[in-house]
Amino acid sequence: MIENPHQVLGVSQNATQDEIKKAYRQKTKLYHPDLHPDDPGAARKMGEINEAYDMLMNPEKYAARKAQQQGYRPSGGYSQQSSQTGQQGYGGGQYQYGGYGQNGTAGDFTFEDLFGFGSWQESQRVTELPNDTPFVRTIVQDINYQRYQRALQKLMQIPGAERNSRWYYLAAVANRGQGNTVQAYEQIQRAVQMEPGNMTYQRLLRQFQQQQQTYQRNAGNHNTGASDMQRMCMGICAANMCCNLCGPFSFYI
Amino acid sequence: MSRIIGIDLGTTNSSVAVVEGGKAVIIPNERGERSTPSVVAFTNSGERLTGSLARRQAAVNSARTISSVKRHMGTEWKISIDGKAYNAQEISAMILRDLRKSAEEYLGEPVTDAVITVPAYFNDIQRQATKDAGRIAGLNVQRIINEPTSAALAYGLDHGAAQKIMVYDLGGGTFDVSIIEIGDGVVEVLATGGDNHLGGDDFDQAVTDYLVREFQRTERIDVRKDVAAMQRIREAAEQAKKELSVTESTTVQLPYLSQNQNGPVHLDCTITRAKFNELTRELVNRTAIPVQNALNDAGIAASELGKVLLVGGSTRIPAVQQKVKELTGKEPSHSINPDECVAQGAAIQGEVLSGGSLQLAGSDGGILLLDVTPLSLSIETVGGVASRLVERNSTLPVHYSQIFTTAAPFQSSVDIHVLQGERPMARDNKTIGRFKLKGIKKAMAGVPQIEVTFDIDTNGILKVSAKDLDTGKEQSITITANNKMSDEEIEQAIRDAEQYAAEDQIRRDAMTVCSEAQMLLTNVEQALAAEKKQLEKAERKQIKEECSRLKKLITKKTPEKMTYGELDEIKAAMKDLEYASACLNMSEYRP
Numbered sequence: 040m041i042e043n044p045h046q047v048l049g050v051s052q053n054a055t056q057d058e059i060k061k062a063y064r065q066k067t068k069l070y071h072p073d074l075h076p077d078d079p080g081a082a083r084k085m086g087e088i089n090e091a092y093d094m095l096m097n098p099e100k101y102a103a104r105k106a107q108q109q110g111y112r113p114s115g116g117y118s119q120q121s122s123q124t125g126q127q128g129y130g131g132g133q134y135q136y137g138g139y140g141q142n143g144t145a146g147d148f149t150f151e152d153l154f155g156f157g158s159w160q161e162s163q164r165v166t167e168l169p170n171d172t173p174f175v176r177t178i179v180q181d182i183n184y185q186r187y188q189r190a191l192q193k194l195m196q197i198p199g200a201e202r203n204s205r206w207y208y209l210a211a212v213a214n215r216g217q218g219n220t221v222q223a224y225e226q227i228q229r230a231v232q233m234e235p236g237n238m239t240y241q242r243l244l245r246q247f248q249q250q251q252q253t254y255q256r257n258a259g260n261h262n263t264g265a266s267d268m269q270r271m272c273m274g275i276c277a278a279n280m281c282c283n284l285c286g287p288f289s290f291y292i
Numbered sequence: 293m294s295r296i297i298g299i300d301l302g303t304t305n306s307s308v309a310v311v312e313g314g315k316a317v318i319i320p321n322e323r324g325e326r327s328t329p330s331v332v333a334f335t336n337s338g339e340r341l342t343g344s345l346a347r348r349q350a351a352v353n354s355a356r357t358i359s360s361v362k363r364h365m366g367t368e369w370k371i372s373i374d375g376k377a378y379n380a381q382e383i384s385a386m387i388l389r390d391l392r393k394s395a396e397e398y399l400g401e402p403v404t405d406a407v408i409t410v411p412a413y414f415n416d417i418q419r420q421a422t423k424d425a426g427r428i429a430g431l432n433v434q435r436i437i438n439e440p441t442s443a444a445l446a447y448g449l450d451h452g453a454a455q456k457i458m459v460y461d462l463g464g465g466t467f468d469v470s471i472i473e474i475g476d477g478v479v480e481v482l483a484t485g486g487d488n489h490l491g492g493d494d495f496d497q498a499v500t501d502y503l504v505r506e507f508q509r510t511e512r513i514d515v516r517k518d519v520a521a522m523q524r525i526r527e528a529a530e531q532a533k534k535e536l537s538v539t540e541s542t543t544v545q546l547p548y549l550s551q552n553q554n555g556p557v558h559l560d561c562t563i564t565r566a567k568f569n570e571l572t573r574e575l576v577n578r579t580a581i582p583v584q585n586a587l588n589d590a591g592i593a594a595s596e597l598g599k600v601l602l603v604g605g606s607t608r609i610p611a612v613q614q615k616v617k618e619l620t621g622k623e624p625s626h627s628i629n630p631d632e633c634v635a636q637g638a639a640i641q642g643e644v645l646s647g648g649s650l651q652l653a654g655s656d657g658g659i660l661l662l663d664v665t666p667l668s669l670s671i672e673t674v675g676g677v678a679s680r681l682v683e684r685n686s687t688l689p690v691h692y693s694q695i696f697t698t699a700a701p702f703q704s705s706v707d708i709h710v711l712q713g714e715r716p717m718a719r720d721n722k723t724i725g726r727f728k729l730k731g732i733k734k735a736m737a738g739v740p741q742i743e744v745t746f747d748i749d750t751n752g753i754l755k756v757s758a759k760d761l762d763t764g765k766e767q768s769i770t771i772t773a774n775n776k777m778s779d780e781e782i783e784q785a786i787r788d789a790e791q792y793a794a795e796d797q798i799r800r801d802a803m804t805v806c807s808e809a810q811m812l813l814t815n816v817e818q819a820l821a822a823e824k825k826q827l828e829k830a831e832r833k834q835i836k837e838e839c840s841r842l843k844k845l846i847t848k849k850t851p852e853k854m855t856y857g858e859l860d861e862i863k864a865a866m867k868d869l870e871y872a873s874a875c876l877n878m879s880e881y882r883p
Contacts (some may be wrong), residue, residue: 064476071660072689072750073645082749086691093686195584199592212529222585223685233302291674291699292706292742 058098063092075227099232151188163212163243168205178209187216204233208240223247296405296434296646297395298638300442301384301422302375303362303465303491304605306330307632308391309639310399314650316446316636316643321394327631330464332372332386333357339799340792354523358383360493363465366418367426374770381425382785388429389789390799406431407642409634412438412666413486413506415712415725416754423751428785434645436751439463440470441481441663442637443603447628448474449640449650449659455598456482458586460616461634462579463604465491469582470599471590480662483589483685485582490575492533492606498571499529499563503544506561513550513557521549525559536568537608569611573853576615583619589685594620603630663688665748671756672709672718674699681746684714689751693745695761699871701737705730708744708758708767728852729758729767798859805859809846809866813839816869819876838869 045052048062066088068074072081094101165182174193181190190213197206207230214223224247230240298309298316305327308319318326323344333346334356341349350357356373364380371378388408395403410422419436426433437445440459447457456477461468468486472479503525508514514519528544535542546559569576587594588739600616602624605612616624641661643650650659664685670678673696682692698706706729713721732740741761748754757768820827820835827835842865849858 044772061476064478064480067478067662068658070658071662073660074658076645082689082747083691086689086747089687089690090692190585195587196595198596199590202591219581221716222588224716225714291738292671292696292708 041087041091041094044094047087047091048095059092059095065089083120097230102232102235154238163215165212171205175205178213182209182213182216185216187213191217204230204240205292207233208237208243211243220247220250293349293403294404295394295399296407296639296642297403298442298635298640298642299391299408300405300439300638301362301388301408301410301425302327302330302332302569303493304633305461305464305631306387307635308526309632309635309641310395311639311648311650311735313329316449316639318632318635319395319398320395321390321629326391328387329359330362330384330387331357331359332361332383337850338374339852340360340386340796341759343436344539351413351520351523351527354519354829360465361387363489363493366415366421374809378608381421382400382428384422384425384788385428385785386792389793392429392431403430404430404743405434405642405646407435407437407645408433409437409439409442409638411461411463411486411488412440412468412484413466413488415488415667415722416486416752417722419752423753424782427782428789430786430790435641436753437638437641437661438468438470438481438484438663438666440468440484440603441472441479441661442635442641443601443628443633444470444472444481445479445601445659445661446472446477446633446635447601448479451599451627452477455588455595456592457599457601457605458583458594458597458620459601460579460583461486461603462606462612463491464606465489465493465583467491467579469586471586471592477658478662480661480687480698481664481685483586484664484666485586485589486666487578487582490578491604492530494575494610495533495572495606496526498575499533499568500526502563502567502571503529503559503561507549507559511550511552511557511559513552518550524549528559531727533609536563536565537610547784562823565610570778572609572611576609576611579612580616580619589755594622596624600624601628601633602619602626603628603633605631615770663750663752664692665752666713667712669746669748669754670711670713670718670721671696671744672707672711676718677820678711678713678716678718678721681744682748686748688748688750689749690746693743696742696744697738698732698735698740698742699737702734703737703740704732704734706732706742706758708756710754710756710769722744724754725756725769727756727767727769729760729765731763731765732760733762749755762842782803798854798856799852801856802854802859805848805862806851806854809842812869813842816873816876819873823876827875831872834872835869835876838865841865842869 041047045054048059048066050059050062067085070081070084070088072078072085075081137182163182165179166177167179171179174197178190181187181193191210194206194210195214197281207226211223211226211230214220214226227240227244227247231237231244234240295310297319300307306329307327309316310319311317320326321328321343325344328343329347331346331350333349333353335341335349335353336356342749347359348602350359358371361380361383365384367380369380371383384454388406392403406426408422408426414422422436423433440461443459443461444457445749448522452474455471455550456471457472459468461470466486466488467490468484470484471482473482474480480510499799500522503794504514504516504522511693515525524546528546532542532544541562541564543562544559548556549559550557566598584675596859597620600620600622602613602616607616607624607630616622640650640659644661664687665682666684668680668684669682670680675678681694697708706730708727709718709723710725711718711721715721729742732742743759745757745759746754746755753770754769755768757766776853816835816839820832824832842862844856845862845865
């Protein structure tokens with residue numbers, strides 16, 4: 040990962056988005072591989088410029104990676120087994136540790152999650168916040184009356200510059216109501232990335248992850264059915280992970 | 293480097309363009325058409341037809357006529373003709389070769405390089421297949437670019453003012469939508485989305501199904517098993533669809549479509565635009581989700597769009613235009629030709645790559661295209677989870693690496709399973725490659741550090757490598773399809789294609805020579821009959837002998853089977869006959 044994206048683009052630390060965009064375009068015109076067909080290093084250089092630009096324009100995407108890289112600490116031996124082949128019985132296969140931390144999803148485990156106590160509400164209620172604009176309030180109402188389609192239409196009208204974590208959260212709830220689960224999942228991840236400390240967002244994200252686990256468990260593709268014993272085993276294992284790996288996560292292949 | 297042509301290899305129609313005098317111009321084919329139907333046919337005599345010739349005979353030769361082959365790109369699909377199996381790349385290559393020939397005739401020079409467009413939503417395997425098709429057709433594919441991006445490039449050449457635009461591209465077989473920002477001489481794709489299996493063909497199918505149902509209802513005859521009748525209905529359905537874009541109602545009449553105990557039965561059915569809209573409403577609605585996703589990914593509201601461009605023949609359908617208006621709140625622009633802009637954009641990109649000095653209107657420098665990868669890329673990690681490395685809509689080229697570790701103790705190898713798609717679970721995404729990194733130093737789970745690197749080049753083609761940071765062992769693959777053709781296979785296909793091209797050429801030459809010989813014979817015989825009395829007996833005899841010799845030569849074999857040696861023999865005999873009959877007055881014959 041690039042250390043100093045500002046330096047790569049040649050802008051000052053407090054450059055505005057417009058300045059960054061301008062600098063980026065200038066750089067692309069100098070270094071794009073289309074303009075240097077004979078230079079094998081051009082793609083690499085341009086890749087760096089693209090990454091630096093993305094880091095400055097979407098910083099939340101990179102927060103988790105940064106943490107991983109700075110504090111990379113190989114984690115000690117957990118009795119987790121590969122489920123790559125899908126044949127070994129006790130794999131952590133059913134719980135997606137690998138999914139944690141990816142793309143900055145700083146998901147934290149609770150025992151509820153592990154044992155499936157968490158209640159899954161079919162329709163999510165959203166509460167109005169004091170600083171919601173009147174327009175956003177109508178969206179909140181639409182969601183609470185389960186008029187998801189209309190809520191989404193309204194959300195789509197909000198210009199890009201005004202799309203904050205609250206926007207992504209509302210979009211996630213509405214999309215989930217509408218059945219667009221994959222999109223909703225991405226949006227709630229984004230909301231958490233933008234505002235990691237918000238408990239409401241985290242709770243929704245956890246519900247998603249839990250739903251996925253259920254889905255995996257039911258699908259039973261990777262492991263044979265989950266016995267209680269096995270669950271216990273994994274619970275301990277996962278609890279272990281929680282304690283030991285509070286900080287950076289590594290990704291298991 | 294010779295000039296780089298731009299090719300729009302479409303599902304139903306293809307076209308080719310080149311930049312001349314700062315403008316991208318469409319090259320007409322040898323029949324004077326500005327687009328060539330993407331149809332290939334093999335006649336019973338073994339001759340290959342492409343374009344409108346192939347399309348015209350489809351009804352009588354449907355088993356040996358191939359259309360919409362683009363839908364099979366990157367799949368295991370094969371068609372067997374006269375004992376030889378052709379894959380989608382080889383069939384596509386026949387269309388490409390035809391386009392290349394048109395370009396060579398137009399430019400008067402050999403053409404070896406091309407930029408070919410693909411739907412933005414094509415995955416890696418489909419892109420590779422398209423590149424291979426180009427190679428088989430004897431073209432160095434300098435770049436694969438996305439169709440909507442290409443259209444935006446064509447638009448941007450004349451409208452360089454800073455703005456964000458949406459390209460809504462509903463073609464014959466695929467649907468793409470891209471959000472693009474133009475400014476400072478840069479055409480930058482912000483987001484793209486689409487559906488690889490939604491296009492004009494589906495609209496035709498909806499109308500075809502309706503006609504079949506109606507015929508069954510009124511005449512109690514099921515024609516679904518009758519291949520020739522179905523082909524006629526399909527053609528009529530397509531025609532009706534086109535007519536309904538300009539009129540409110542159309543009548544489909546197919547005389548002698550089938551028969552029952554009372555004799556022949558005709559199909560006569562009126563379709564209104566309202567009925568058509570009802571039949572295709574689902575299809576039109578399916579375009580809404582990719583549009584919303586693309587806007588979301590670009591992070592903008594529809595109101596921030598400066599322009600909405602319609603690309604692809606299917607955007608002529610009024611209900612589609614209405615839908616676009618509904619989705620974006622904007623009247624779609626008609627300032628570009630929906631059938632030609634894609635090839636034009638490809639030609640512009642070709643010019644940029646060959647170092648040309650094109651300029652975007654309203655900017656001082658050159659023109660540069662920044663495209664994105666349409667689908668997220670991930671590898672499978674523990675639990676069958678797809679761990680994303682590259683997010684969709686990342687600007688190309690991309691270089692990205694991340695450190696992974698082992699999941700089991702003393703695991704000595706890892707299986708790198710590369711996936712493309714948006715779903716969180718590995719198995720719901722498309723597998724685009726798989727390889728093993730072996731020889732990892734035995735250690736507890738989580739100790740080894742394995743760096744996985746993704747490199748996507750400007751063609752959108754991916755290379756993945758995995759490296760054990762401890763031992764320095766490295767393993768990498770360039771992503772290829774299961775059915776990806778090896779270099780040898782491609783070489784063989786190139787040779788085959790060239791051989792066919794040569795055969796086609798000799799066949800055409802033989803036809804020309806034989807018809808000329810026939811014309812000469814007719815003329816000589818006519819003149820001989822008229823002037824018989826004025827000739828010496830010896831002269832008459834000589835002419836008659838030459839005539840019968842030539843006749844024998846041209847009837848000995850059908851022209852399709854003649855060799856160049858035999859053609860030379862015929863030409864020599866023609867010369868002799870002309871010489872012998874010089875005394876005759878043959879005003880009509882012009883060699």
